[in-house]
Amino acid sequence: MSLQPAPAEAADPPRLIEARPKMSPRKKARISQGIQYGILLLAIVLALIAMDWRKLGTEMFNLDVIGAMLGDLPKAFANTLTYTVAAFAVGLSLGMVLALMKMSSVGPYRWLATAYAEFFRGIPALLVVLSIGFLIPILFGVKLPNMTVKIGIALGLVSAAYVSETLRAGLQAVPRGQVEAARSLGLSQSQAMRSVVIPQAFRIVLPPLTNELILVTKDTSFVYLLGLATSEYELTKLGTNALNQANGGLTGVVVVGLVYLIITLPLGHLARRMEKKNARQR
């Protein structure tokens, strides 16, 4: 190879650096890439050798367990979707109010909205879900009618914190000149907002909002903290319940994990496509 040691001039200090045989950057990059592929290959081979293949079948893709779950799967799937839609609806509406508050000229509105976002982004969603089941009945003397409302409010409160930030950034990403052009044509402030700013902001926020929807979808799994009747099971609860079945291993969670992916992968793909399209139109 070309990695020969420097010839004898190495004894001459000022020329030391120059004298070292140079490797071209392109060659370096090629060698580095080769090493990375090598490591990857080694890891895969080791994993395949170390894995107990018979166990994999019974522990992760146990047909008996799958068969037993199949009947309840559609209902659980539907419940996950219902909880998601409820939470996202709350998050979107409240997030919009908070975003407007953040851009308000009234100081206290801004402070409130900022404090809200900081608070709910700073604590685990799990704590919020836990608290909601208990706090709202105590504080407001109302009993939340059903699980969809409970989880919708809990996750919606959290989601609104993120959504508000996304919407604010989206609205402010529309150049000032757009509003000025609209106003100079005689449109009122609110007409300019509706006809010019919001349609453009909408395109900007759609990808991040789709990603938020994915997060909410996964977070609906926290609903188990509120104590579920069988009819209220969603995917995660269904999957973890199946863990208790004898000899099934992890099959339950593997199955529902795959179902989550059926929901989330297309959404992620959609978000990326919209992002690319937006990038082209700028």
Added chain:
Amino acid sequence: MSAKSEVAAGQSGVVVDIAGLHKSFGDVHVLKGIDLRVQEREVVCIIGPSGSGKSTLLRCVNLLEQPSSGTVELLGIDVTDPDVDIDAVRTRVGMVFQAFNLFPHHTVMGNLVLAQRKVLKRSKAEAEEVAWANLRQVGLGDRATFYPSELSGGQQQRAAIARALSMNPALMLFDEPTSALDPELVGDVLAVMRDLAIEGMTMMVVTHEMAFARDVGDRVVFMDDGAIVEQGPAAQVIGSPQTDRARIFLKRVLDPTHIDDSEIGQTEPDDPT
């Protein structure tokens, strides 16, 4: 139509009457007492070094900036009066920006129709008819269905002019309309503006195109440091400026390769610190 006749009936043909206009942004005093009157059918070109307040002056005319003191009368209406419906006044004043500011989510036709429908409450058919006429006037009769991103800069600016014209303005404001364009696209835009001037549009044009100012402008106003330093017939101000500031500025613009070392930096805006 009624737009023109109304102006004609307006007070003695004065379209814009600016008196004692001051504008400050916080501590920065940008306009220091501007008096300027623009007659109907007059084309006033405003020249001057960068930062001298030309844009701010135009923006005060249609209240994109709120004047700090002084009055701005448009068609006999004092627009600085808080009780005036500024949206209604703005429909009579077209503005063309350096950065075009077309709405990117609408086609060219959509851009021209939007405000006609929302503000003037024209029917779709009427708005489109007006739009077609204006698109043809600016040479974009074949670009109605294009999105702004599909047009060259020169085409975008002409579309922006057509958009403003579609509101039948009594006054057009141009803020360096060709400064963002590649040199070979400047001519088309200037030609459209010249045609407008010939048709009798009242115009205030901030520009560095001295040939345009000389040939099309009725009057040239030279601004420096927030004040009008010199004004007069276009040929006079550009041909034989009376003040040193105007002379130096014009020399720099007209002949940028022959600047004496002693003159370097002389027309730069003052260091704010």
